[in-house]
Amino acid sequence: MYMHDYMKVNSEGHLVIGGCDTTELAKEYKTPLYVMDEDRIRDNMRQYKNSIDKFYSGNGRALYASKAFSAVYMYKIAAEEGLGVDVVSGGELYTALKAGFDPSKIVFHGNNKSYDEIHMALNAGVGRLVVDGEGELEKIDAICKELDKKAEILIRVKPGVDAHTHQFISTGQIDCKFGFAIENGEAYEFIKKAMTFDTVQIKGLHCHIGSQIFLFEPFKCCAEVMMNFYAELKAELGLTLPELNLGGGFGIKYVESDTPVSYEGYIEAVSDIIKGICEENELPIPFIYMEPGRSIVGDAGTTLYTVGTIKDIAHVRKYVSIDGGLGDNPRYILYGSEYDAVLANRATDTPEETVTVCGKCCESGDIIIENCHLPKAQSGDIVAVMSTGAYNYSMASNYNRIPRPPVVMVSNGKSKVIIKRETYDDIIKNDIL
Numbered sequence: 001m002y003m004h005d006y007m008k009v010n011s012e013g014h015l016v017i018g019g020c021d022t023t024e025l026a027k028e029y030k031t032p033l034y035v036m037d038e039d040r041i042r043d044n045m046r047q048y049k050n051s052i053d054k055f056y057s058g059n060g061r062a063l064y065a066s067k068a069f070s071a072v073y074m075y076k077i078a079a080e081e082g083l084g085v086d087v088v089s090g091g092e093l094y095t096a097l098k099a100g101f102d103p104s105k106i107v108f109h110g111n112n113k114s115y116d117e118i119h120m121a122l123n124a125g126v127g128r129l130v131v132d133g134e135g136e137l138e139k140i141d142a143i144c145k146e147l148d149k150k151a152e153i154l155i156r157v158k159p160g161v162d163a164h165t166h167q168f169i170s171t172g173q174i175d176c177k178f179g180f181a182i183e184n185g186e187a188y189e190f191i192k193k194a195m196t197f198d199t200v201q202i203k204g205l206h207c208h209i210g211s212q213i214f215l216f217e218p219f220k221c222c223a224e225v226m227m228n229f230y231a232e233l234k235a236e237l238g239l240t241l242p243e244l245n246l247g248g249g250f251g252i253k254y255v256e257s258d259t260p261v262s263y264e265g266y267i268e269a270v271s272d273i274i275k276g277i278c279e280e281n282e283l284p285i286p287f288i289y290m291e292p293g294r295s296i297v298g299d300a301g302t303t304l305y306t307v308g309t310i311k312d313i314a315h316v317r318k319y320v321s322i323d324g325g326l327g328d329n330p331r332y333i334l335y336g337s338e339y340d341a342v343l344a345n346r347a348t349d350t351p352e353e354t355v356t357v358c359g360k361c362c363e364s365g366d367i368i369i370e371n372c373h374l375p376k377a378q379s380g381d382i383v384a385v386m387s388t389g390a391y392n393y394s395m396a397s398n399y400n401r402i403p404r405p406p407v408v409m410v411s412n413g414k415s416k417v418i419i420k421r422e423t424y425d426d427i428i429k430n431d432i433l
């Protein structure tokens, strides 16, 4: 049983998010329901922006990595908070443009962008394309000539820093579908080639070393490898790059034992490294981008479910079934991810038992939380699963033809639907009747 500090419990023992009683939200909008705390999202965004202002003289921009949760409303919030966004597909780009997002502050990623996607991006005036593969330069070149445009690009590289293995410098990272490796000269050769295209201008390099990272060390290591490479490019190719994109990957709290790094501390540490290497090598201090996704929306989201069937299998485990499952949260079945929850209608009751919270899909692996400590749950209780704001809605599916739940934004005691609940008609809308 864990809940975030920014949440409250009212006198009736109900979980309150953004000033809204979650049991009332469950009644009004039905369950399953994604609830997002708008103030928390804005606070998370401001932490990045303020830290760049404070430790890097504002010479950078946080880009919201919108794959974590892509919705028209999210791009509007990011715009209001002065962030840029990163998109990884035509669909995300389309959503951002529909939201009226300033295209010059959009960075477009992808290891296999189609001709149509690149065309759409250049035509819309997207700020930076992150080039990530042989053949992409030729596509960009052809489209630029057709549209009579120039493309400002970043090139994605693999710094050889592996944040997942706790072994920060590792050649294993070469085995990754994204980017060009620095250590085997692949990145150097590609950059040399990119310099020969007069339709593209290389603004800088990009790297992204992983996700849900709780340590400073890999980020610092990465900044160091990147800046040393910048020094090499200047010395060998006479290429001075004005920008550096350090990616995202900052961890958030899913369960009590998670210990996220402070974003401010991260930016301070990385700033020092960049400035130091620039000074040593007489390089200009680059404009930096960082790309937080999970840490913007993850802890701002909560999923409300209603408890249905309960099965207590003697000496094995107790299954508490809820009315959603892997369709709205596939992270357990994908990665074995951990979550924690409270009973929203009895948030102050002490936990009494350890249960498995499972979904209603036809898969035994359809589990949301294994070993969840909860008060004795009963049919009709509302389960509030913490930290579902990132990679839940954006990864949701209609498996078993279950409609996707709506997303409700809460702030100051008010709630509003930002994405509607799907209907059965939505489910069959592409079927030929």
Ligand SMILES: *Cc1c(COP(=O)(O)O)cnc(C)c1O
Pocket (backbone or CB within 6 Å): 065, 067, 068, 086, 109, 208, 210, 211, 212, 247, 248, 249, 250, 291, 292, 293, 294, 295
């Ligand atoms: C996924 C991704 C991010 C965001 O990662 P988080 O762990 O959600 O912060 C940023 N940049 C790129 C290129 C990504 O692929």
